[in-house]
Amino acid sequence: MNSLRQLGFCLLLASLELAHVEVRAETGEQIAKSGNAAGAPACITCHGSAGQGQGAAGFPRLAGMNADYLAAQLQGFQDGTRTNPIMGAVAKLISSADAKALTAYYAAISVIDATGDAAASNSSVAAGEALAKNGAWKNGVPACAQCHGATGHGVGAAFPQIAGQSVVYLSNQLQAWKTGTRKNDPMGLMHGIALKLSVADVNAVAAYYARLPSSSASNGTTKP
Ligand code: HEC
Ligand code: HEC
Known part of the structure; x- marks a missing residue:
């Protein structure tokens, strides 16, 4: 007991x-x-x-x-x-x-490495910049800057900051939308865009954004 x-x-x-x-x-x-x-x-x-x-x-x-x-x-x-x-x-x-x-x-948290991905290759950066700023209308690709902001720092909660992410991560995401392993984007916006990007486009635009400095001041809330 x-x-x-x-x-x-x-x-x-x-x-x-x-x-x-x-x-x-x-x-x-x-x-x-x-x-x-x-x-x-x-x-x-x-x-x-x-x-x-x-x-x-x-x-x-x-x-x-x-x-x-x-x-x-x-x-x-x-x-x-x-x-x-x-x-x-x-x-x-x-x-x-x-x-x-x-x-x-x-x-x-403040971004400590604001210099971007130094490993991004120089060669395709110019093509990536053109795509980011102007899009490729003949292929139906809008300018990335329209949604992600002029410097890639994002806008609000819906449009994430992509400046300063690595080439590997950025291209993985574009690839994930192409193949459909990532399908959580509102109205399939990124899926539609990724499908229209060639392999060369993906490499170029990833190289461009990887080299842009990221910002913590914005926390994705700055205006484009
Ligand atoms: C019409 C608006 C729009 C345009 C134009 C646009 N995006 Fe996006 N993008 C989004 C949205 C919305 C998300 C967030 C998706 C989610 O919530 O999962 C996103 C997310 C991303 C992400 C993922 C970021 C992360 O942290 O995982 C990458 C990378 C990206 N976009 C790259 C691009 C590139 C490169 C271009 C230009 C070729 C582009 N986007 C054009 C709306 C857009
Ligand atoms: C073993 C490695 C690993 C650990 C530990 C880990 N992550 Fe991740 N995380 C990843 C990878 C890989 C990705 C990118 C996945 C992809 O490519 O879709 C990721 C992506 C993310 C994303 C998406 C970011 C974006 O921009 O869309 C968030 C949010 C995240 N992780 C949060 C966390 C949090 C919070 C923790 C801790 C509880 C954590 N992770 C622990 C590997 C890890």
């Missing part, structure tokens, strides 16, 4: 401990640096110690991006409208409260 009582007491303590763990809110910074209780890995292992990303690996910069845009992307990875074997698995371990904390944390 006594030991049963003890067991009961232990169980009670254990459930209190569990309840304690559940109510303890982890801050965005804590999760980014150490992961969360559900087993999500630390974001910094892939996205860099200050959210600057790892260009060559295709891990995007998160610092200074619009919080609502980032949250919509996590949602996309969770509901399968954006698929990626690595980030999809991570996103499924993030609760909506975690997503809120994490995206607010990253949006508020």
Whole structure:
């Protein structure tokens, strides 16, 4: 009887401990640096110690991006409208409260590497700039700047900053829209555009945006 009582007491303590763990809110910074209780890995292992990303690996910069845009992307990875074997698995371990904390944390970080992707090749940058600023009307491609802003710093929550992301990440995204592994864009806007871009167009426009400095001052809220 006594030991049963003890067991009961232990169980009670254990459930209190569990309840304690559940109510303890982890801050965005804590999760980014150490992961969360559900087993999500630390974001910094892939996205860099200050959210600057790892260009060559295709891990995007998160610092200074619009919080609502980032949250919509996590949602996309969770509901399968954006698929990626690595980030999809991570996103499924993030609760909506975690997503809120994490995206607010990253949006508020200042971009430390504002010089862009130095690895972008020079050769196609001019062609990329022309496409970005003027589009290619004969192929039905609008100017990227119309939606992403004159300097690629994005507009509001809907049109993300693309300046300063790496060549690898930018081309991966355009490719993902072509093949349909990413289909979370409003009204299929990017899918329609990506389908009209040739391989040379993708390489050129990615090289151009990768070399533009990114901005955290805008946080995607500047006017085009
Ligand atoms: C093991 C590596 C890895 C870890 C850890 C990781 N990510 Fe990612 N993340 C990626 C990759 C790869 C992509 C790009 C996927 C693609 O190409 O579609 C990505 C993309 C994203 C995006 C989309 C960005 C955009 O501009 O659309 C967000 C948001 C994001 N990650 C948030 C997080 C958060 C928050 C954490 C920590 C809880 C995290 N990631 C941990 C690899 C990782
Ligand atoms: C009509 C408006 C519009 C135009 C023009 C446009 N985009 Fe986009 N773009 C969007 C929207 C909206 C999103 C966000 C999609 C989402 O919510 O998933 C986006 C997202 C992107 C992303 C993903 C960024 C990230 O963080 O993952 C890339 C890369 C991109 N666009 C490149 C381009 C390029 C290159 C061009 C020009 C060839 C272009 N866009 C023209 C509307 C546009």
